[in-house]
Amino acid sequence: MGALGKPIILMVAMYVFLKFILPNIPGSAPLPSSLIFLYLLLTAAGIVIFETLSGESKDAFWGPMERFLTGENLGGLQALRYGVLVLFPLLVGWQTYGSTASSDAPPAESRTIHPAPPGEYTGLSNPVPKTPENIMQGKGFYAAFCSPCHGGNFDGKGPAARGYNPPPANFADPTTIAMLQESYLFWRIKKGGVGLPIEGAPWKSAMPRWELELPDEWIWKIIMGEYDGAHQSPRTWE
């Protein structure tokens, strides 16, 4: 078990790190099982690659397994072999059953966060001049209409945020509005959750349809205020 010991310890250590240590780092959270599986798969692939780089290491790695499965005069291990040979197919069967049997648990989410906007919104640019007054006005509108959910600090932590799942977007995160063009935000604010396209259903968004309450000019100003307040810039091509 010498050459097998290290890989087993490494796999266990990796699992412990991903499951129990990483989530407890300040600012972190528990990892979903899909991600843990992905990282463990990479670890296992790395182990197999490294252990088969030479004939000696390959024999040291596979040898014990091969001897266990095919060797003779193993004493008590022989009974264990039959145990493994019986239990392994059962384990695979149980896993297969578990992943295919109908269950009352809700399915895992693979929500598309940024659906493609309708064609009529893709060519739009902000018609409101980017002046300090307009930005300030936009921030005022933001404070009135958006901050209860998206937060006064543009971080998605408004007083009402805790009531929503998924939570409101954090605009200060460089992976949200900084990745998008202003026209995209205009579409999302104007049409809200109910205006999301059917191609990415099922949608979960409590975003109001602001076109019913706000004129377009206000929405454009809010967009300017959001970017300025969150210290982000919209995606442009110039």
Place this chain on the structure above:
Amino acid sequence: MSAKRQEIKTIQPALQPVKGHGGWVASLLLAAVWLVLPSIGIAAEGTATGPTEYRDIPYIGSRNLVWIVAQLHLLLAGFVLGVPIFAWLCEVIAWRGGEKRYDKLAKEFTKLLTSAYATTALFGGILLFLLVAFYPKLMNYLTDVFFPSFLLYCMLFLLETATLYLYWYGWDAMQDGRKKTLHVFLGFLLNFFALFIMIVPNAWATFQSSPVVLSEGTALERAWAATWNPTWWPINIHRLIANVVLGGYICGAYAGVRYLSVKSKEDREHYDWMGYVGNFIGVFGLLALPFAGYWLMREIYQYNQQMGITLMGGFLSWLFIIQAMLIGVLFLGSNYYFWLGITYRIPGSEAKYRRAMLMMLVSLLLCLAVWMTPHSLVASIEEAQKMGGAHHPLLGVLGVMSAKMTVSNLMILITFMSFVMYWRAGKQDTAGWAKFGKAVMGAVLVVASLAVIVLGVWGYFVPAIVRINYFSTSQVAIVGFVILTITPLTALLLKSAKTTTEMVWGSMPPRAGYALVLNAVMVILLMTLMGYARSSSRVHWHVYGVMRDTSPYAYSPALGSASLIMAFCTFFFCILVAFIFWVATMGDKYKTTSGTGKGDLPQGIPAMAGGAPGKQRQ
């Protein structure tokens, strides 16, 4: 009922010829085809007053059939257009450097080429018939736009075919002196025509995604405007490099399979070396491919935000996680093959390089982990609640392009260093400046890696346009600088180096052959995946924003069902290639078993499957 009776009456005489010949299977097949024919007519869709716009076939559906045939044609075409590039380069190396084994290798590559060429054309023809039959309205429109380039394409095809036949059948006849120069020139022409054969149809395909339509002007002006559309050159470059990668890895896989099956020491050495060259060519292209892909995606996004988001953030975004996994396996497989080469071909090197290989492997896996981490994670409701949404607060930052570009650049650097390590193994520097040279190279590598990482992190804090136009391009330039600095320095160092351990060809373990096959399968899967991505990014448009798809198939299949077609295309292409290669080498086996050398055969015997006569092995 009378119509059915009429059908049966028509079928019965048709079955007469096969009666009594034990051909019941053929009879059933014929009957099935006959019964299906009326449904093809029923499935034809058109307006009451206008011409037919679509036709369909039962069960498989017209869209799926066109998808499969188009994908197979593209894969074959990629191979047929990629292989001549490095076959010709190998011939030039042999011609200028005098190493005959490169000439033999070039010839072997070309042998595979000739046999694949006819199949590619066959699938192209089938595709054309299917498109005309199933999508008459679209084809009518495209013909109207591209008519002049259709003629050009036909002419190019004739020239390419003639050049290929001259190149292949003239190989032995044009071996010496000025004839060899002429043969090399033929190889150049072959690649020249092949380039245009690729970029002309690319214009048709890219026009569908990013059309430029002139309402006025001559046919030539309209065709030229449509050809020079925003994504034409990005895809030309991307496909050119991808074809080299595909060709290299398939040749590598061919060599891998042959290596596993041949018995003689000489053959094992040859196919081991051929596998190495195939893998090297694949890796060489792979280093440049992410940059070309990035440029293509940038152009698509800039051309149309909707298409860009559909691909990168919308419903196709999960596809790029699968892409990352496939590319990851490809990088791992390629590096693994290099490392196996160090261990097995250069005896005694393992102890020296095992630690370095471990470091590279760990770095590669870390980069891969970043590349494969999605922005929005697959999570159950409970898991999502614990994370506070679909984004992980800590790892979520790894899901965007700044992180992906950084790790892809680092993976390219690592793979390049794997090759340099392989190159240096078994040699001892003798140059007086060796220590200084190695220090410079080490410093360049470390500084470059740090610079790539710093730019990647900095990319989160600047506007997207700065990241895309300056930071990402700088990362690419830095990696390019490393490659262009370390390659000549290493070559200079090795020029005066002493060989301590001779390279032993033919000593690789079987798993090296399987790694080569795995790499080829990964590339084929990747191409089928990206074929789906390119086509689906148009969503419900035949020609984006110009001609809407009004057929019942005007929807993008989900990734799960699309992956079935991708897997089928990959499997079928592998079978097809295996068959073509089997046919191509059938002649060699016959000659070997009958004890007749190639050189004993008369010159110029036609051998469409690649079994043309050649000289005896060098």
